[in-house]
Amino acid sequence: MENPNQHHHHMPTTSEPNDTGATEKWAAKLLQECAKAISEKDSSKIHHLLWMLNELASPYGECDQKLAFYFLQALFCKATESGERCYKNLVSVVERSHSFDSARKVILEFQEVSPWTTFGHVASNGAILEAMEGEAKLHIIDISNTYCTQWPALLEALATRNDDTPNLRLTVVATVGMGGSVMKEIGHRMEKFARLMGVPFEFQVVRVATRLGELKEEHLGLQEDEAVAVNCVGALRRVGVEERNDFLQMLRSIRPKVVTVVEEEVDFTSCRSEFVKCFEECLRFYGVFFEMLEESFAPTSNERLMLERECSRSILSVLACDQNGGGDCERREKGSQWCARLMEGFSPMSFSDDAIDDVKVLLKRYRSGWSLLPAEGDASGFYLTWKDEPVVWASAWKP
Amino acid sequence: MMKGDFEVVHGAINLVQPSETWDYTPAGFPVPHHISNPPTSPTARPVLDGHCTNTDLSDLIMEQVASPFSEASPSTTNGFPMDTSALPTDNITTSPDEYRSRKAPRRVYERTVCGSGESRSSSKSLAERDHEHGLNMITLLLECAVAISTENLPQANRMLLELTQMASPYSASCAERVVAYFTKAMASRVMNSWLGFCSPLVPHKSILSAFQAFNNISPFIKFAHFTANQAILEALHQKERVHIIDLDIMQGLQWPALFHILATRADGPPHVRMTGLGTSMAMLEETGRQLSNFARRLGMSFEFHPIAKRAGDVDPSMVPSQRGEAVAVHWLQHALYDATGPDRNTMRLLELLAPRVITLVEQEMAHTGSFLDRFVESLHYYSAVFDSLGMSLPFDNPGRHRVEHGLLSREINNILAIGGPARSGEEKFVSWRMELACRGFVQMPMSGNSMAQAQLILNMFPPSLGYTIFQGDGTLRLGWKETRLYTASAWTTRPTR
Numbered sequence: 001m002e003n004p005n006q007h008h009h010h011m012p013t014t015s016e017p018n019d020t021g022a023t024e025k026w027a028a029k030l031l032q033e034c035a036k037a038i039s040e041k042d043s044s045k046i047h048h049l050l051w052m053l054n055e056l057a058s059p060y061g062e063c064d065q066k067l068a069f070y071f072l073q074a075l076f077c078k079a080t081e082s083g084e085r086c087y088k089n090l091v092s093v094v095e096r097s098h099s100f101d102s103a104r105k106v107i108l109e110f111q112e113v114s115p116w117t118t119f120g121h122v123a124s125n126g127a128i129l130e131a132m133e134g135e136a137k138l139h140i141i142d143i144s145n146t147y148c149t150q151w152p153a154l155l156e157a158l159a160t161r162n163d164d165t166p167n168l169r170l171t172v173v174a175t176v177g178m179g180g181s182v183m184k185e186i187g188h189r190m191e192k193f194a195r196l197m198g199v200p201f202e203f204q205v206v207r208v209a210t211r212l213g214e215l216k217e218e219h220l221g222l223q224e225d226e227a228v229a230v231n232c233v234g235a236l237r238r239v240g241v242e243e244r245n246d247f248l249q250m251l252r253s254i255r256p257k258v259v260t261v262v263e264e265e266v267d268f269t270s271c272r273s274e275f276v277k278c279f280e281e282c283l284r285f286y287g288v289f290f291e292m293l294e295e296s297f298a299p300t301s302n303e304r305l306m307l308e309r310e311c312s313r314s315i316l317s318v319l320a321c322d323q324n325g326g327g328d329c330e331r332r333e334k335g336s337q338w339c340a341r342l343m344e345g346f347s348p349m350s351f352s353d354d355a356i357d358d359v360k361v362l363l364k365r366y367r368s369g370w371s372l373l374p375a376e377g378d379a380s381g382f383y384l385t386w387k388d389e390p391v392v393w394a395s396a397w398k399p
Numbered sequence: 400m401m402k403g404d405f406e407v408v409h410g411a412i413n414l415v416q417p418s419e420t421w422d423y424t425p426a427g428f429p430v431p432h433h434i435s436n437p438p439t440s441p442t443a444r445p446v447l448d449g450h451c452t453n454t455d456l457s458d459l460i461m462e463q464v465a466s467p468f469s470e471a472s473p474s475t476t477n478g479f480p481m482d483t484s485a486l487p488t489d490n491i492t493t494s495p496d497e498y499r500s501r502k503a504p505r506r507v508y509e510r511t512v513c514g515s516g517e518s519r520s521s522s523k524s525l526a527e528r529d530h531e532h533g534l535n536m537i538t539l540l541l542e543c544a545v546a547i548s549t550e551n552l553p554q555a556n557r558m559l560l561e562l563t564q565m566a567s568p569y570s571a572s573c574a575e576r577v578v579a580y581f582t583k584a585m586a587s588r589v590m591n592s593w594l595g596f597c598s599p600l601v602p603h604k605s606i607l608s609a610f611q612a613f614n615n616i617s618p619f620i621k622f623a624h625f626t627a628n629q630a631i632l633e634a635l636h637q638k639e640r641v642h643i644i645d646l647d648i649m650q651g652l653q654w655p656a657l658f659h660i661l662a663t664r665a666d667g668p669p670h671v672r673m674t675g676l677g678t679s680m681a682m683l684e685e686t687g688r689q690l691s692n693f694a695r696r697l698g699m700s701f702e703f704h705p706i707a708k709r710a711g712d713v714d715p716s717m718v719p720s721q722r723g724e725a726v727a728v729h730w731l732q733h734a735l736y737d738a739t740g741p742d743r744n745t746m747r748l749l750e751l752l753a754p755r756v757i758t759l760v761e762q763e764m765a766h767t768g769s770f771l772d773r774f775v776e777s778l779h780y781y782s783a784v785f786d787s788l789g790m791s792l793p794f795d796n797p798g799r800h801r802v803e804h805g806l807l808s809r810e811i812n813n814i815l816a817i818g819g820p821a822r823s824g825e826e827k828f829v830s831w832r833m834e835l836a837c838r839g840f841v842q843m844p845m846s847g848n849s850m851a852q853a854q855l856i857l858n859m860f861p862p863s864l865g866y867t868i869f870q871g872d873g874t875l876r877l878g879w880k881e882t883r884l885y886t887a888s889a890w891t892t893r894p895t896r
Contacts, residue, residue, distance in 0.1 A: 055600035089560060
C-alpha cells in the first residue's frame, strides 16, 4: 500500500501526448458507425450502437460522453418523429427560464475564455472603421447574436480617432430570443456607455415579425446623409435557405459602405436532404466545438453547460427537424458558399494590416491553439482556426 | 402508485429477429414496433435477450473508455486510514496574463454599466424566481417519473427535454444537482425502455477510481469497513486459521486495517486465507498482489484466492473450506453494478459455508420493486448523500463533481434502470437482513467497540456537519441528519449441535 500521496487524476485531458488515441473520440466512432448503419437500414446494428451510446453517454461527463448524449437525444427525436415538437418545447423553455442576466453572463464568460465570438467582432470592427474613415454620420445595422458585446470596442475606437468624433446610430435587428426587456436593457447600457465615451449616439431596435428574410429597407429608418454599415454576425444563417440571395440583394440595395459577414465554418445546407451527410458534418463540427469548450472553461462551469445546451438545440434542429421546420432552423453554410452568394452583388474588401494585427493581438490573449488563416481559392476573408481546423469565417464586402 | 406489474422482467428469452419487430420511418430510421404501436398490456412488449450477445465490440470500447487502474491505496496505522487529505484539485486553465489596453473598453463597459446585475424589468424578486424555478423542476421530475412508470415514453421524453435545460449539476443548490442527475438517469431509462435492452456496460476501472474518491471525502465507506472489521475481529478472536471471503472486494481498501490488528495480536497473527470475488481477474490479481505485499510486510502468513465471478454464480466447490478454519464473509451493498447475481444462490453459498460471522452493510433504499418505489426511495436517499457532500465541499469543487458524476450518478442510473441495478430480471432480495434471519442465521448485535469505531470515523468529519449514527435492532446505521443511509449488521450460523 505505497504512497497515499499519489494523486489519481480521473479526467483525462485531451492534450496528453501519450494517449493512444484509441481512448479518445469513441463517441465519434460509435456515432459514425450509427450513421452508416442508418443509411444501410441495418436495424440490429443501429439497435446495438444506440444501446452502447446510451450506456456511455452523459451530459455532465467528458467531451465524448456529452456528444453521445446530445446526439442520442436528437436521434431519438428523429426516430420517434417528434423533432419539431421537441425543438419548439425546448425553445419556449429556454425563453421562460433564461434572463438577460444569465445570457449576458454566458456570453461574457465565453468571450473571456475563447475568441470564438470576439474574433468576428474585432475583424468586423476593423473593416467598419476603415470603410467609414472620414464619415461624420455613421449608421450601423447590426444583425447579430452576440447581444451588442461587439460595440463598446468600436465606440472606444471612434472616441479616440484623431478627427472629430462622428455620430453613431445603431439599429439592432432583433429576432426570436431577443425579447423586449432584453433589448431595453441592452439599449440602456449602450447609451450609457456611449455617453461615457463621448460619442453622440442613438439606439433603435427593429423587430422582424417572423423571419429574418422578411426584413426590408423601409424597416431600417435610413437617412439621406449617413454612411451605412451592415454587420452580420451569425445572421445570414438565420435567413431561410431559399431567401438568402434575395436578402443579400436587399442589403445591396441600401447601398452600404461595407457589409461584414461572420459565420461558423460548417455546412448544413448543401446536405439538408441527405441525413447521413448532415449527421457527419454535424458530428465533425460539434465534436470540435465541444472539445474547444472543454479546454477553455473550468470543469464545473455553468456557462459552458449553457453553451452545450444551446448546441444540443442546434443539433436537434439540424438532425430531427424538417428542412423547412420552424424558420428557426439555422442552416449554416461555409465561407466559400457564402462567398458564392455574395459575389452576386458585392466584391470582397480586404482587411487592412491594422485590422489583421488587431486580430493577432486578440488571439494572443487566449490559450494556445488559436490562429488566423487567410482564405484561399473560392473564399475571401479569413478564418479563425482552432488546432488547425477552420472554425469561424470573417469577411468584409462592398457593393 | 403503480406497482410491480408494469415492470418488464427480462429472463432467458430468445432473441427475436429485428425484421419482425421494427418498422421504418420515412427517413429510413428503424422504430421498435412497440413505439409505433403502444402496448395495451405489459405482455405485449417485445421480448429481447437481456444480455448483449456481441461482446467483442463492447469489450474493445470498454478497454478504450476505462481509465488506468489506480495504484494509490490507503496506508494505515492503528486501524485508522491515513489518506484523509483533500482530493487533488485540477489545475484550472490560467486566464490570459496581461489585460491589454484593447480589453479596457469592455472592462469599462462592465464596471460602469453592468452594475449589480439585477434586471430592472423583472417584476419578481430573484429569490422568488429561484423558488419557483425549484418547484417547477421538482414537479416536472415527479411527473416524469409517473410517465415512465406508466410506460408513457413520449410524454416522459418531452418532460425530460425540458428538465435537461433547467437543472445544472454544478449548481450551488444540492437539490438542483440531484434533479440534474435524476433527469439524466431517466433519459437513459427512456432510451432503454425504447430499445428493449437492459444489460449494463460497466466501466469498472473508472468506477473503482470514483469509489476511492468517495471514500476520501465521505465517511460512509469507512463506516462500513471499520464497523465490519470490528465485528470480524471479535468473531475471529483467538482463531489461528481464518478464511475471509469478500463478496465484492474491489481494491480491498477495507483489509489493510484489519490485517494490521490481526498481525499485532498478543498471541501472534493467524494464518489468513482470503477469497476475493470481483468482476475482472486482472483487477483481482492486482488487489491480491497489493494485499499480499502488505501482509508480508506485517509478517503475517497470507494466501489470496481470486474468483472472477458474482457470488450467485459461484459453484460452492470453488470455495472449499479447510478444517479448523474460521470463516468470515463480508459484503458491502451498492448499486454500481450487480455484484451478487442470483440472490438465492448466494444465500445457498452462505449456508454451505456456514461462516462464523457474516458482516453485511446495506444501503437503506430499495434496489428492487416497482419503478416508482425505487424512484421515491432513491430520491430521498441521494438527496441526503448530495447534501452531505454539499456541506463539506464547495459547489465548484472538481473532486466533488467527480464523485457525484462518476459514482452517485451511476448508482442512480442503475436504480432507475429497468429492473433496478441487477437489470437481469433475476429475483433479488428486498432485504438481506430479513432473508438471513429467515434462513436461520443468528444476528450478533454490533458491539460497543463497533460503535466506538463508528464514532472515531465521524470524529474525522466535524460533528456540526450532520452525520448521525443510529443504534438499534442490533445494527449500526450511519445517516445524514434524519435520513438513514447505511446499515451494518453481523450474523452467525446457528450451531447445528
